[in-house]
Amino acid sequence: MAIRDIENKPKVNILETIIPKILFLFALISILTTVGIVFILLFETLSFFREVSFIDFITDPKWTPLFIPKHFGVLPLLSGTLIVTFIASLIAIPIGLGSAIYLSEYAPDRVRAIIKPILEILAGIPTIVYGYFALTFVTPVLRFIFPDMDIFNALSAGIVVGIMIIPMISSLSEDAMLAVPNSIRAAAYGLGSTKFEVATKVIVPAALSGIVSSFVLALSRAIGETMIVTIAAGGTPKLTLNPLESIQTMTAYIVQVSLGDTPQGSIEYKTIFAVGMSLFVLTLIMNLIAQYITKKYREEYQ
Amino acid sequence: MSMIRHNGNIKDIEKRRKKNMFYFSLFLFATLFGVITLAVLLVDVFIKGIPWLDWQFLNSFPSRFPERAGIKSAFYGTLWMLGLTAPIAFILGVGTALYLNEYAGDTKLKQILQININNLAGVPSIVYGLLGLGVFVRGFALGRSLIAGSLTMVLLILPIIVVASQEALKSVPSSQRNASYALGATKWQTIRRVVIPAALPNILTGTILALSRAIGETAPLIMIGALTFVAFVPGSPMDSFTVLPIQIFNWTSRPQEDFQYIAAAGIIVLLVVLLSMNGLAIYLRNKYQNKY
Amino acid sequence: MAIIEVKDLNLYYGEKQALKNINLEIEKNSITALIGPSGCGKSTFLRTLNRMNDMIKDVKIEGSVKIDDVEIYDKNISVEILRKNVGMVFQQPNPFPKSIFENVAYGLKIHGIKDKSLLNEIVETSLKGAALWDEVKDDLKKPALGLSGGQQQRLCIARALAVSPDIILMDEPTSALDPISTAKIEELILELKKDYTIVIVTHNMQQAARISDKTAFFLNGELIEYADTEELFSYPKDKRTEDYITGRFG
Amino acid sequence: MAIIEVKDLNLYYGEKQALKNINLEIEKNSITALIGPSGCGKSTFLRTLNRMNDMIKDVKIEGSVKIDDVEIYDKNISVEILRKNVGMVFQQPNPFPKSIFENVAYGLKIHGIKDKSLLNEIVETSLKGAALWDEVKDDLKKPALGLSGGQQQRLCIARALAVSPDIILMDEPTSALDPISTAKIEELILELKKDYTIVIVTHNMQQAARISDKTAFFLNGELIEYADTEELFSYPKDKRTEDYITGRFG
Amino acid sequence: GNQEDSVDGGLSGIVKIDGSSTVFPITEAVAEEFQIANNKVQVTVGVSGTGGGFKKFTIGETDINDASRPIKDSEIAKTKENNINYLELPVAYDGLSVVVNKENDWVDYLTIDELKKIWEPNSQITKWSQVRPGWPDEEIKLYGPGTDSGTFDYFTEEIIGESGASRSDYTASEDDNVLVKGIEGDKYSLGYFGFAYYVENKERMKVVPIDAGNGPIVPTLKTINDGSYSPLSRPLFIYVNTESLKRPEVYEFVKFYMENAQLAEEVGYVRLPQNQYDENLQAIAAYQQ
Numbered sequence A: 001m002a003i004r005d006i007e008n009k010p011k012v013n014i015l016e017t018i019i020p021k022i023l024f025l026f027a028l029i030s031i032l033t034t035v036g037i038v039f040i041l042l043f044e045t046l047s048f049f050r051e052v053s054f055i056d057f058i059t060d061p062k063w064t065p066l067f068i069p070k071h072f073g074v075l076p077l078l079s080g081t082l083i084v085t086f087i088a089s090l091i092a093i094p095i096g097l098g099s100a101i102y103l104s105e106y107a108p109d110r111v112r113a114i115i116k117p118i119l120e121i122l123a124g125i126p127t128i129v130y131g132y133f134a135l136t137f138v139t140p141v142l143r144f145i146f147p148d149m150d151i152f153n154a155l156s157a158g159i160v161v162g163i164m165i166i167p168m169i170s171s172l173s174e175d176a177m178l179a180v181p182n183s184i185r186a187a188a189y190g191l192g193s194t195k196f197e198v199a200t201k202v203i204v205p206a207a208l209s210g211i212v213s214s215f216v217l218a219l220s221r222a223i224g225e226t227m228i229v230t231i232a233a234g235g236t237p238k239l240t241l242n243p244l245e246s247i248q249t250m251t252a253y254i255v256q257v258s259l260g261d262t263p264q265g266s267i268e269y270k271t272i273f274a275v276g277m278s279l280f281v282l283t284l285i286m287n288l289i290a291q292y293i294t295k296k297y298r299e300e301y302q
Numbered sequence B: 001m002s003m004i005r006h007n008g009n010i011k012d013i014e015k016r017r018k019k020n021m022f023y024f025s026l027f028l029f030a031t032l033f034g035v036i037t038l039a040v041l042l043v044d045v046f047i048k049g050i051p052w053l054d055w056q057f058l059n060s061f062p063s064r065f066p067e068r069a070g071i072k073s074a075f076y077g078t079l080w081m082l083g084l085t086a087p088i089a090f091i092l093g094v095g096t097a098l099y100l101n102e103y104a105g106d107t108k109l110k111q112i113l114q115i116n117i118n119n120l121a122g123v124p125s126i127v128y129g130l131l132g133l134g135v136f137v138r139g140f141a142l143g144r145s146l147i148a149g150s151l152t153m154v155l156l157i158l159p160i161i162v163v164a165s166q167e168a169l170k171s172v173p174s175s176q177r178n179a180s181y182a183l184g185a186t187k188w189q190t191i192r193r194v195v196i197p198a199a200l201p202n203i204l205t206g207t208i209l210a211l212s213r214a215i216g217e218t219a220p221l222i223m224i225g226a227l228t229f230v231a232f233v234p235g236s237p238m239d240s241f242t243v244l245p246i247q248i249f250n251w252t253s254r255p256q257e258d259f260q261y262i263a264a265a266g267i268i269v270l271l272v273v274l275l276s277m278n279g280l281a282i283y284l285r286n287k288y289q290n291k292y
Numbered sequence C, D: 001m002a003i004i005e006v007k008d009l010n011l012y013y014g015e016k017q018a019l020k021n022i023n024l025e026i027e028k029n030s031i032t033a034l035i036g037p038s039g040c041g042k043s044t045f046l047r048t049l050n051r052m053n054d055m056i057k058d059v060k061i062e063g064s065v066k067i068d069d070v071e072i073y074d075k076n077i078s079v080e081i082l083r084k085n086v087g088m089v090f091q092q093p094n095p096f097p098k099s100i101f102e103n104v105a106y107g108l109k110i111h112g113i114k115d116k117s118l119l120n121e122i123v124e125t126s127l128k129g130a131a132l133w134d135e136v137k138d139d140l141k142k143p144a145l146g147l148s149g150g151q152q153q154r155l156c157i158a159r160a161l162a163v164s165p166d167i168i169l170m171d172e173p174t175s176a177l178d179p180i181s182t183a184k185i186e187e188l189i190l191e192l193k194k195d196y197t198i199v200i201v202t203h204n205m206q207q208a209a210r211i212s213d214k215t216a217f218f219l220n221g222e223l224i225e226y227a228d229t230e231e232l233f234s235y236p237k238d239k240r241t242e243d244y245i246t247g248r249f250g
Numbered sequence E: 001g002n003q004e005d006s007v008d009g010g011l012s013g014i015v016k017i018d019g020s021s022t023v024f025p026i027t028e029a030v031a032e033e034f035q036i037a038n039n040k041v042q043v044t045v046g047v048s049g050t051g052g053g054f055k056k057f058t059i060g061e062t063d064i065n066d067a068s069r070p071i072k073d074s075e076i077a078k079t080k081e082n083n084i085n086y087l088e089l090p091v092a093y094d095g096l097s098v099v100v101n102k103e104n105d106w107v108d109y110l111t112i113d114e115l116k117k118i119w120e121p122n123s124q125i126t127k128w129s130q131v132r133p134g135w136p137d138e139e140i141k142l143y144g145p146g147t148d149s150g151t152f153d154y155f156t157e158e159i160i161g162e163s164g165a166s167r168s169d170y171t172a173s174e175d176d177n178v179l180v181k182g183i184e185g186d187k188y189s190l191g192y193f194g195f196a197y198y199v200e201n202k203e204r205m206k207v208v209p210i211d212a213g214n215g216p217i218v219p220t221l222k223t224i225n226d227g228s229y230s231p232l233s234r235p236l237f238i239y240v241n242t243e244s245l246k247r248p249e250v251y252e253f254v255k256f257y258m259e260n261a262q263l264a265e266e267v268g269y270v271r272l273p274q275n276q277y278d279e280n281l282q283a284i285a286a287y288q289q
């Protein structure tokens, strides 16, 4: 009888045992990547700190490793990065969140079907194009308003970085808002709420952690953005809060040095790894925060 | 009693409705901001670039004379890069996603892998450039070759592909797997014949979008030293190369005014490549979207 | 006098007609049960009574729905006030991810009540009205999602009660609950009848029989039979009603 | 002789016990209905019979399940062959997004049948066995997802039949279907009884009454009563069975 | 044999070049023309700056290095370490140009001392008025090449007296467009870079005459060539790895370079006397295989 077959184990298919092992090896590549990044950054960074004291690195207000006398204070680069990021967030957070609310709560399907791909295109535009746009379009326009503004300046770069991260905020926030069950919307409408009340009093609070994590991720992206700031923000590391001045970000510094390709082993060469390490740590912390928030948020819904 | 018309403060309702309309316009404007920016950007680039965009531009190598300069070597470089990056990134990315979603149990190891991949997705691209410089250019002594650039890009887009593929795999309903298992299929049979075919359109969509990211990246390639005058079509993965964004960066770096327009023409070519890829991705997604 | 009057109501989802020429009147302070197999249009009908269908795109509605003699599909009707007066409770308990207090106070706040002590008072009455007060009175600040399913559903009822509606619509309010919670809610519904008019969709015929005064049987978007509950279950006039209540389909 | 013998079966999801000391025997070529309120363990029990619970993590199973006198939880049992012999049909029709033909042929192909004409033959017999052949014979290359819900469910039955099982497990196979499709499938099930042993979970007591030879009533993971269908519905021995079948809960 | 020189493209192979951004326009022009004549040869020209280029050249990664200054002792030591032999071939003259914005109507000339005051390390000069009384009381915006460039080395060497010594709070870029853009865009800007870049952007900025004691001199082809534009004129070189030179494609390339000196002039530099190119040709002849 047929059921008796169940005792006859067929020859164990070799694929069943081998494939998971191969796939596991593939998965390990990502671990190796991280190890590679950390190793490479750490190796040069440690040797950097053998020559430069860590205290100097984080307190010296000057960054002039390529000049004589050399100063190794990362603060000017950090402040440059933060100014750009701050301006970007002033642009991207309200606009990104506004469009997320529009798309998830107001937009008719047909409008959404048109706008979402457009935002996706915006997200897919290479940063070199944005950089070009910042320098050849945004800066000249801004200089009508601020005639004294430096040609290379934090404001123009910050605005364009902001434009670049809008789609990221709007799409991640929209995802978070769409994840709020429709039943909750129905409950709010059922009590006589207007759309605006539903959106701001129910949906946004319910999706808040997802929204906040989208902000954090987008800002981390802004911190790591390279070409826009390289092209439009200038090359003068400066401890300033004036967005109309030329500054330099951490990423732009790395590019500047590698365009020149300083000799391996020199202190100049090590600086790009020390700066790269700072950048890596900064964005890593932000990414971890974003993941933590998202995870907590998912738990709320279970 | 006409409660519906009169109970509740009508003025209050008016106020609430006005507020709703006001914010509606604000949200709509926010959304249109992106659309308008894109339009401005495109118009700006097109006005500057279109007059320079002709067959001679597409079919010439870079030159010091603006009227002789062309995009050919960069275009072929980009194609090479796409050809080298796509298969490697696809196989590694989908393989990793399959391992994580289908094989790895709910173990610590899986959690580590997962967090690690999410973090890698957020690492700035310039850091991948430092990695590529250290590992491929110097470590493996591949020099400033196509293969070194492509491998750097593979690592850069791997996490994006993994995450997209994982989403695609998750969206295959468990009822599909159950149907297969209930017929006596083994795990791999189920994955190969049911799960992968069902997830493939979304996996491809994610992969294409990731590849279009790779094609537009500039910074990591600058790090590995691809900013070079290259006036030939690469013939092997070990050759020197240039790609569209690098060539554009090179042109924007030139002092002569005309090269700004040439750069715009190059941007148009790059955008056309990217938009066709995006278009393909959107087409795939829409075509297979409502399957279940 | 009928508080709800529906005349020649047709509803289309795009091409598809989901309600066909419905005529029915519902008395004040009564419980009306809507029964019928899945997809017959019960929920759709229920939603026409507080215009929750408005939000679905491509919906076309013809005919007349009067509540308290007011044509609710008139242009100058405020749906916000309509919905305040016609409350709704859903199949799945759907409290907001806020505290218990905030859930009940939500409707009051959006309708402009800000006075703290008035809010406190109404929240308490509403929770009492929904037979939940004793269980949660010390936990008003705790998140509503921490309550059990049955408690959540009663919270949703309290939330609806807070804005003092005249009519409460319920769409299978117990189908996701365990027997004990179900019994509690049925009891509550019978209690609420004193002050409210209740229309309830249920797939459980015994439930309809137990609590409702009148029952309406829907099939394929048509109202097949509408009668006193006892009569409809004991002497169905229509063959299809009979088939359904004896379990021949569904 | 009993084809299925379950002895002292306990099943835990992590800490939670979902099946408590189940004992039951099922005859060859019979239809057995499993009834009980939501969450009582019907599906869980059904899945122990083809070891579909294996896939769920943290499941612990104790006791013995013998099919055709073979202990199916033995180490050296091949689940693949077990499942080939114990087919399963689910609540929601779940055809693969492939052609009708490919759906039915799927099980055959994974079990190594490649011969084209043999495949054609078995696909035809299976579709005939599932009373679907006449409706689809000209459309075998068309996508299965284009079929109606009822047709999809019969396709899933055909797919299960194709690998020639001895037992077919069905988990609420008609609950997502309209009355007419339901009637068709009930007819089909009665037909299949000639060649197969069928275990079916249903939430529709009338359905259980109509088609099954024996009925098992589950409550909170326990098998409360197991008897000839007619007997169980007419003279329930246990108070809880009676409460349930008279609709006092669930 | 000269048959390899022919246009039929019988020649193939790779020529790797890197180095100075100052020399780049010449080498690029030569590479472009050479490849039109020999379409199977792949010539790559990188722009890493003189120092960056030497780093690769001295370990044998490249065949030729463009240099806007002579090789340094430390770099020579590297070549010895790696057994690299090379030839130094002068290819043109360059005049470092000091430039200001077009709208600048106050600067008539600058003296070497003034330049030094402006550019020396820790310079206290932030406003034009501090350079010379009477000039505008406006912030001076400085632009100059990055530290990897030979231009930077040369300028600091000649003006400040120590190679590499410079104030650091200016826009330093290897990217000459950044400098052109910046000078063009800021009314109160001042910058310096290679003469060729000024020639190419004549209409967009003003060149500043330099007074080294003999009255203000404007850099022109003539003043650079006859040495009167001093001290800011200098020779440019290519360095050729002699091992590479044995490869016909490299040999032909260098030969082509020397035979087409007009290209240097075309891109804005000053030709050397013809006998210098002839000497160069003689020097490489020994390596022809």
Ligand SMILES: Nc1ncnc2c1ncn2[C@@H]1O[C@H](COP(=O)(O)OP(=O)(O)OP(=O)(O)O)[C@@H](O)[C@H]1O
Pocket: C013, C018, C036, C037, C038, C039, C040, C041, C042, C043, C044, C045, C056, C203
């Ligand atoms: N938003 C919608 N768009 C299009 N069709 C819909 C929509 N909502 C319901 N329908 C269709 O209208 C018909 C009636 O649906 P309705 O939800 O009112 O049924 P129901 O009687 O409440 O069923 P159930 O008991 O399953 O809740 C169904 O055929 C359904 O498919």
Ligand SMILES: Nc1ncnc2c1ncn2[C@@H]1O[C@H](COP(=O)(O)OP(=O)(O)OP(=O)(O)O)[C@@H](O)[C@H]1O
Pocket: D013, D016, D018, D036, D037, D038, D039, D040, D041, D042, D043, D044, D045, D056, D203
């Ligand atoms: N994968 C699982 N993990 C943990 N608990 C589970 C799992 N599946 C089912 N359970 C729990 O086991 C109990 C029995 O579930 P089961 O699905 O067998 O019930 P059922 O009788 O089929 O209910 P229904 O009629 O709703 O399908 C329930 O309490 C359920 O919550």
Ligand SMILES: [Mg+2]
Pocket: C042, C043, C044, C171, C201
């Ligand atoms: Mg319904």
Ligand SMILES: [Mg+2]
Pocket: D042, D043, D044, D171
């Ligand atoms: Mg079940």
Ligand SMILES: O=P([O-])([O-])[O-]
Pocket: E019, E020, E021, E022, E023, E048, E049, E050, E051, E067, E068, E145, E148, E149, E150, E151, E152
């Ligand atoms: O690029 P440089 O010529 O200044 O070295």
